[in-house]
Amino acid sequence: MESEEIETTVCVVGAGPAGAMLALLLARAGIEVVLLEKHADFLRDFRGDTVHPSTLEVLDELGLYERFRALPQRKVEKFEFVQDGVSFHPIDFHTLELRFPYVVFVPQWDFLNLITADAVRYPGFRLMMRAGASGVVWRDDRVVGVRCDTPDGPRTVRAALVVAADGRNSAVRRSAGLVPRDLGIPMDVMAFRISRRDTDPDEGLSTRIGNGRFFCVINRNTYWQISYEAGKGAFDRLRREGIDRFRRDLGEMVPFLGDRTGEVGGLDDLHLLEVRVNRLRKWHAPGLLCIGDAAHEMSPAGGFGVNLAVQDAVASANCLVGALLENQRSGRPLDTRALAAVRRGRWLPTVLTQEFQRLLQRLNVERVGRGDGTLLGPHPSTLFERLPFLRKVLTRVVGVGFRPEHVRIPLTASPRDVVNRAD
Ligand SMILES: Cc1cc2nc3c(=O)[nH]c(=O)nc-3n(C[C@H](O)[C@H](O)[C@H](O)COP(=O)(O)OP(=O)(O)OC[C@H]3O[C@@H](n4cnc5c(N)ncnc54)[C@H](O)[C@@H]3O)c2cc1C
Incomplete structure (x- = not known):
């Protein structure tokens, strides 16, 4: 064509x-x-x-x-x-x-x-x-x-x-x-969600470290977005150790989630994100x-x-x-x-x-x-x-980062009334 x-x-x-x-x-x-x-x-x-x-x-x-x-x-x-x-x-x-x-x-x-x-x-x-x-x-x-x-x-x-x-x-x-x-940054990141309850702490972002494990827990109002970060090959290790060990680690590191670690049904619920x-x-x-x-x-x-x-x-x-x-x-x-x-x-x-x-x-x-x-x-x-x-x-x-940028151009175009250009 x-x-x-x-x-x-x-x-x-x-x-x-x-x-x-x-x-x-x-x-x-x-x-x-x-x-x-x-x-x-x-x-x-x-x-x-x-x-x-x-x-x-x-x-x-x-x-x-x-x-x-x-x-x-x-x-x-x-x-x-x-x-x-x-x-x-x-x-x-x-x-x-x-x-x-x-x-x-x-x-x-x-x-x-x-x-x-x-x-x-x-x-x-x-x-x-x-x-x-x-x-x-x-x-x-x-x-x-x-x-x-x-x-x-x-x-x-x-x-x-x-x-x-x-x-x-x-x-x-x-x-x-x-x-x-x-x-090169030899790191595996696995992301997953767990439900959030009204009785959970109100913290916004908390990173739990210890025992060779690293969990970053983010409050997304109705659920917790969690990433598990570890050195390269962590996912293979998880596969060997099994999901029960993972759930136990999660419960130990983030105790308020201990009653619902079962929401991570299996390794398929962990999204492996390549870094x-x-x-x-x-x-x-x-x-x-x-x-x-x-x-x-x-x-x-x-x-x-x-x-x-x-x-x-x-x-x-x-x-x-x-x-x-x-x-x-x-x-x-x-x-x-x-x-x-x-x-x-x-x-x-x-x-x-x-x-x-x-x-x-x-x-x-x-x-x-x-x-x-x-x-x-x-x-x-x-x-x-x-x-x-x-x-x-x-x-x-x-x-703020290093050398932050600011908009320095004249924003002179006038908006049109009709929105019709999204194909
Ligand atoms: C696991 C992980 C977690 C991350 N978490 C964070 C975080 O919490 N906060 C943060 O600031 N950064 C985070 N990052 C980094 C962040 O995602 C990227 O740096 C950021 O998205 C880069 O923006 P971008 O616009 O350059 O590219 P992208 O966000 O990747 O956007 C590229 C866009 O191009 C489109 N596209 C791709 N190919 C084509 C094509 N051939 N034709 C047309 N469209 C195409 C894609 O669909 C996409 O919409 C994370 C990265 C990883 C790997």
Whole structure:
């Protein structure tokens, strides 16, 4: 079948946090943008439901914070850790002067629906769901478009810029021949749910450590979202030890769940989530830019991935809007130096964040996974009592990150009245 062609200024591939946010920013700046998403909806379980203070500020700068606040959510002001029965709070947002002193847990699909629902109000925006990109189109040594499969047949989207925001297994990145460097993070994460009762504690997020086990328990109002984290091969060990041993460990580490560990019916109820950390050395080629996990895959440690993806989107819009408006006016090809500027601005925050995640991995999961049972030398509760600035530093790194981005582009496009561009 012959591929129909669609013309636009920017084609963003992937409507995750990076792609959806970038497409919204561009549309609001008056740039024509097509956003391709291979799934029919935004439903994803056990992936990135944390919205940190830096992202809340971006939402506020876009005038979306009030609508965001109306979504079903839970605010968490402190992260609790319990090690060998002793509780401490290495992250406490009240120790910093922040506009939004909390992390919000919100289902990722609600967050993405909010962003894309705002974007469809702008005339230059087009969202194509169930449109899976299969590869880029080259002319000479420049990317000039993307091929994708849609329910109506194959399409080619021609654009001055293609943005690969299609996540950790990016098809666009692969087809452009960009290969990330693997930074290795030997860790298994298994996620599952257990019902929550009114008599349960009211804590927002609690990480239970000890006995070679690591359970992160998140209050999602009607249920507990739990991730079990351990060194690589933990799932094989579980298979050998059996589900009863797992239930016993869970009951010991999180005693208030002891009466319902049977809700984990078997190993099939544990969703094994593969964790990798990698990054591209070069994020762009002529006509192509990679952002978010497509440029640097993140581990779940510290819940940075969604927020870093949003920061990339804001930085990309700040660097590129001028050149894209010029391209729309004159047809002049996009200067590759503008693309390089995105990577230059985001490189250091990305490297520092990933190295921080690897440090957490070494201190937490590897030591605990070996059964050493301690995070550092002395019990960490003592450490945070003696060195209060350590809590402030950790809280800033987790909540705000390194070199936070702010929306610096003029959001000049007027929304249209009729919403008709979501295919
Ligand atoms: C187990 C686990 C737990 C995590 N938990 C957290 C957490 O709690 N907090 C946090 O901040 N981060 C977390 N992360 C990291 C976070 O999920 C990612 O860093 C973040 O989602 C990256 O956003 P993104 O927009 O770059 O990519 P993604 O969120 O992966 O979005 C990519 C989008 O592209 C679409 N797509 C893929 N291929 C194509 C294609 N060919 N054509 C069209 N569309 C395509 C996908 O359907 C998806 O919608 C976790 C990661 C893992 C592995």
